Amino acid sequence: MKVREWDPRTASATEITSLVALLNEVSAVDLPDDPLWHDGRMRDYLSVTMPGERKTMWLVEETPGDAARGVAPLGAGSILLLGDIGVVEILVHPKARRQQIGRALLTEQVRLAHSEGFDLLGVEVAGGTCAVDFFEAYGFTLAFTEIRSLLSLNTVDWFTLGDLAAGVGAGYQIEFYPGGPPDHLIAAYAAAKAEVRDDYELGDLELRPSSYEPQRLQASLNTLDARGLKLYVVVAVVEKTGEIAGLTEVVVPAQRPGRADQYDTVVVPRHRGYGVGRAIKARMLFELRSAEPKLTEVQTWNAAVNEPLIKVNQELGFLADRSWLEYEGDVAALAQRLGITGTSA
Numbered sequence: 001m002k003v004r005e006w007d008p009r010t011a012s013a014t015e016i017t018s019l020v021a022l023l024n025e026v027s028a029v030d031l032p033d034d035p036l037w038h039d040g041r042m043r044d045y046l047s048v049t050m051p052g053e054r055k056t057m058w059l060v061e062e063t064p065g066d067a068a069r070g071v072a073p074l075g076a077g078s079i080l081l082l083g084d085i086g087v088v089e090i091l092v093h094p095k096a097r098r099q100q101i102g103r104a105l106l107t108e109q110v111r112l113a114h115s116e117g118f119d120l121l122g123v124e125v126a127g128g129t130c131a132v133d134f135f136e137a138y139g140f141t142l143a144f145t146e147i148r149s150l151l152s153l154n155t156v157d158w159f160t161l162g163d164l165a166a167g168v169g170a171g172y173q174i175e176f177y178p179g180g181p182p183d184h185l186i187a188a189y190a191a192a193k194a195e196v197r198d199d200y201e202l203g204d205l206e207l208r209p210s211s212y213e214p215q216r217l218q219a220s221l222n223t224l225d226a227r228g229l230k231l232y233v234v235v236a237v238v239e240k241t242g243e244i245a246g247l248t249e250v251v252v253p254a255q256r257p258g259r260a261d262q263y264d265t266v267v268v269p270r271h272r273g274y275g276v277g278r279a280i281k282a283r284m285l286f287e288l289r290s291a292e293p294k295l296t297e298v299q300t301w302n303a304a305v306n307e308p309l310i311k312v313n314q315e316l317g318f319l320a321d322r323s324w325l326e327y328e329g330d331v332a333a334l335a336q337r338l339g340i341t342g343t344s345a
């Protein structure tokens with residue numbers, strides 16, 4: 001077994017295919033109801049980051065060159081250095097588990113985070129999988145819990161949905177924008193996001209940070225596009241003022257076009273209680289139905305404490321799927337535990 005740094009930007013097409021095979025082997029065991037990943041734009045998905053973020057990846061092969069020969073690697077790991085946190089991912093082939101491969105990948109991640117002066121690692125783990133035991137074994141602690149919910153489009157009652165889409169107070173204009181908000185709405189869009197962020201702190205680790213000011217927002221739109229993630233947004237514009245009362249974002253990945261991710265849905269506090277949240281999410285489903293004929297499911301994540309949003313999701317037909325856990329680990333303690341630094345360090 002050999003761990004080596006791996007750069008998806010320069011990897012051969014066969015290596016990328018081998019990595020997709022690993023992803024699907026892992027998914028089949030840990031998230032058996034999730035659709036499989038495709039090769040389309042996987043290189044972009046793996047290598048493109050937001051400006052200022054840095055990503056490093058490693059592969060573990062049984063015999064050097066396996067991935068280049070089309071053999072799925074035994075494991076893969078990555079660390080994304082963003083802000084003051086290193087976000088890690090570790091995948092170990094089901095046939096190669098409990099052989100310390102996860103540990104070897106974690107060791108590389110911690111070594112890098114430590115040498116770059118990062119104090120904290122974060123990781124997202126699907127509830128009920130052995131990753132929970134793995135990260136807890138290394139002293140990671142649970143920081144935040146979300147619920148993943150799934151909507152199967154063939155269960156949607158489109159007539160009822162029409163009522164939800166139309167059931168919004170007078171004075172709000174609901175608008176749909178494939179590709180993201182147009183230039184004239186960027187500032188208002190970022191302002192709405194910033195206002196909701198200031199309104200209440202849910203306490204998550206910001207492993208998927210949102211963009212609250214126009215320049216950063218534009219950069220994140222460009223990044224999504226460059227990673228092969230097609231963005232759709234629906235906004236509720238206040239007719240009188242042009243401000244944005246609410247917005248919802250869905251991304252359809254080229255790497256898994258059957259299942260979309262619903263990202264942020266926010267309603268600015270003073271516009272709550274007028275049916276805005278329900279209307280924008282319902283309108284989004286109608287638009288997706290015609291824009292993305294291959295789409296069969298939408299998944300979304302909510303803080304377990306975000307009751308208004310959970311209620312809207314239930315009305316639309318989303319069903320809670322499983323918990324999604326954010327764990328954090330202390331780099332100095334991990335470095336000691338993994339023997340990277342001496343016990344007296």
Ligand SMILES: CC(C)(COP(=O)(O)OP(=O)(O)OC[C@H]1O[C@@H](n2cnc3c(N)ncnc32)[C@H](O)[C@@H]1OP(=O)(O)O)[C@@H](O)C(=O)NCCC(=O)NCCS
Pocket residue numbers: 026030088089090091092093096097098099100101102103104123124125126129130131132133134135137
């Ligand atoms: C989590 C995962 C990476 C662990 O990889 P692994 O190579 O099997 O882990 P290791 O052999 O290095 O295990 C190290 C220690 O973690 C703990 N551990 C790992 N798997 C465990 C399990 N299934 N049950 C209990 N403890 C476990 C043990 O303490 C183990 O040490 P031990 O074998 O000496 O008892 C692997 O199960 C996996 O790929 N899971 C699916 C992908 C995933 O969810 N990744 C996390 C999100 S990115």
